[in-house]
Amino acid sequence: MPLSREAIVEGLRRIVGPDAVVTDEKVLVESSVDNFRKLQNIFDVHTMPVPAAVALPADTAQVARVLTWANDNGVNVIPRTGATATEGGLESAVPDSVILDGSAMNEIVKVDPYNMQATCQCGVPLQALEDRAREHGLTTGHSPQSKPVAHMGGLVATRSIGQFSTLYGGIEDMVVGLEAVFPGGEVCRIKNVPRRAAGPDIRHIVIGNEGALCFITEVTVKLFPYFPENNVFLGWTLKDMGLGFEVLRDVMVNGYKPSVARVYDPGDAGIHFSHFAAPDDCVLLFMAEGAAGIAKATADGIQAIVDQHPECTQVPSEYIETWFNDLCWDASKIIAEDERIRQTRNVNRTTEISADWSSINEIYQAAKQRIIDEIPDITMMGGHSSHSYINGTNMYFNYFFNVVGVGPEEETEKYYLPIIGIICEETLKRGGSIVHHHGMGKARAPWVKDEYGSSYFMLETLKRSFDPNGVMNKGTIIPL
């Protein structure tokens, strides 16, 4: 017998206190979605089931008590901190869910420059941790575009990646230890050690779980030295995207680790670089950073590699540096973008995938052409590669369309989901992954079995074992 909304609210109040339970209608409606329903948010249209409450636990003990109570009573819990998710991970897929919001747990517990580690609670904004690291002349190395707004708990839960990942790695390379709470109330602390081989690496059960297995309450991440004065920017224009991928591969295979390595196709380059790139130009760009010797050797190495390709025309590095300095989200930009969407009904969406070097260009070409041919009202279709590895890279499809003849609530059905479908199909066909870093959320959950193949058994077993009653973020990763 499911609990009534009133009983849910009462149950939460008894655990976290009445002041920490929010039942204001406007707040609850806002909390029913994330940026996946961005267009609906902007037009104030709401179609998802409204949660019963938002609860803000003060500490790990309260988190454990809330999860135990939810588990005992079959209440769906959606863990949340910074609320910057883009794939529906924070959507309440079923009525009367509880948003368990960790933003009140916002203490930076320890900054340890000698051991190059920092520990913080889940509700600490990444920007706050980064600012604190900078006071010691250090950096977290993690810089997703959402840095000004995202919190540490969510960044770990989604296996996020930042702009400098080619040097520093993704969040999975940065997490040292953590504390997480499971639906049965188990509080598990994974200690901070540089490496161990004491069985499987259980951190990876937590990192990327998207709130479907547990609630992350604390994380410890590595710190890195910070040498912004040594940054070197390099950029070229070229006509052939395939060549762009080849150059990225050369750079990675030869062992260079620039912090930024990207190639933009003409459509995407037109958005950022039309002041120096022709309409049919791709743009290849790099940033080298680190200790002086390393930054110089990296930049010199990349220069030598690209110099072997006369089809690449170098551009003044100031263009790349200026563009780069303005990359992160900030309050004014978000407001301006929302207003632009409201007025023009022109929507920007993204879908990012990964694949090996042999497949990436084919995936890009095939998906792009199919979208242009099959989807109406497209105003831009392009993308860029922004995270490379020795054995492959990602493709960040970036596309815009006018929403014509339907209301905002039908945008996903008419445009967004069909586009995601095309990209997933073309990627899976060639052995790539349908999600590079935004998380599966609920948006791509329908493809989870195709994505996992026979290893789905392992994912499913984790879910059944850790969340036997299915109370953790229903619909995320594994569809309803």
Added chain:
Amino acid sequence: MTALRIAVGFKVTPDYEALRPADWARAATGHSAHGEAVRYVRRVFNVFDEAALELALRLRDARAERGLETSLVAFSVAGREADPFLVTLQALGYEGARVEPDADLDFAPAATAELVAAATRRLGGEVLLLGSRCGPGDTGLVPFLAAEALGRPNLPGVTAVEPAADRLRVTFSAGDRALRATITPPCVLAVGNALVSMLRVPTLKDRLAVRDSVITTLTPEDLGVDVPAALSREPSALVGLETIDRSRAGVVVGGATPGEEARALYEEHLRARLERI
């Protein structure tokens, strides 16, 4: 009723918001340094010009609903940096044109206005729509001076334009007050803080359809304007630039108790300011 020809003058500017304090410090060392400092940042439509471009499209659409024909031409006093924007405008139904000034008109509103007026005469445009002001000068003078040169009335702070038979019903502002009036072309409408301020987006198919369209490129000589002479007549001259220090002092107010701190805060910082309010 005859077709109405609307000319929209626009400018493409550096995205000033993408620059940082260090860039502005460099820009402030002089006029040419200013040009250098903004050289590498992306270009965007001036916000008021963008609103003018969208308002003109909406006026065309509203007139079409009443069976009235309209032709649109968009032009910029600019070099090649305006081309990507003109291509987009062509895809939206504008004819595109550019006047290459061959001189730096950044802080020269009178010379700019002369070219704008001459271009309007040459390209035709009983209605000249343009943004009320534009960087870097931000004087807001070009629409008034262009209207003066064309011998036309001008309405400032325009936020909406609707057809009214063969005239136009215009909502505009004169300082603090909003007004609505009927005006007969030829006229100049300077667009202010319109609620409709963003340009619609053409589809890939729209772009394909105008792929072979040509951008008309004119020189000042084509328009009969002697730019060096106009610059020498410019009514104001830029003699220097300064940065603006926006950092806040962060002065810590002392006191052993909240009461003492409040008293110190009031006496040292708030009293005079509150008296002025």
Added chain:
Amino acid sequence: MAGGTPRIALVLDATGAAAERHARALGGFLRDGLRLSPEHPADAVTHLFYAEESARERLLALAPTRPVRLVRAPPHRPDLMAAALAAFAAGGGADLFVFGGPLGAELAARLAARSGGGVLTGVLDAVAAAGALSCRRHVSSHHLIGRFELRARPWCVTLDADWLDVGFEPPAEHAVQTSAELHEDDFSAPRLCDDVEVLEPPATSDLEAAQFLVVAGRGAAGRAGVERIAAAADRMGAAFGVTRPVVMNAWAAPDRQIGVSGTRTAPAVCIVAGASGAPAFLWGVERAGFIVAVETDEHSAIASEADAVVLDDAVAVLEALADIVAREHP
């Protein structure tokens, strides 16, 4: 009169709204913003354009200089006003025209164009010497200040919006030098437009319009704390807003929210109590003239974005401050 003291005409367009603010701006600028080189008292006359006869005496009392030239003009007729001023300038009436009022920029531009003089808008301050008028004004979207010179007279300028908030008392008495009325047929100016309708201004929220604002953040530590800060704000005559976490915790109503998802404000004085200064919130108060942060964490973002910082409990400090302000400014 080249080389001598510049004669100054303050042109007040009182045919529209907010005449008092514009009159104060002109007076304040004459007193504080304009320097004559070499120094000596300004020789200034106000040209006051007004539309309604019934408003004449009230508007005359606002004139920023003792000598006044009154001109009655039909409303919404900058063409007639510009023509009248051009005639006055042609007769060598003034060297410097400072324009205030809604039609100021248009009048300045058209007068300069017709008389061959220099024109500049949004002036922050100016120095009038024999050879030139040197002015400072914002450029590059308010990122820089430019220094300009106007050489050819008459110099025609309008003022930066900051001058609208200056304190200035007009002279107790005025001497009307001339009184004129403009008619359609006086000048060969074409009719500008007709069927003019004055529109209702949109309502601004109390937060947007507030000159003195108190904002409570999460540091108020609960609904009770937020309510106490709100009461303190009320006693001080300040508007009251909150940050997003306060709304999300349901400690205050969403219409009080300040920042990206709420209201953007521009008060002269803003006290931020118990908010750490997230960027999305700071955007909502960054235009404030003077920001005070009351915070317990000296590392918080707000501490470096405020003009003055009190490192103590928000509720206690605000209540103590309210006691003082309520007493000193009843």
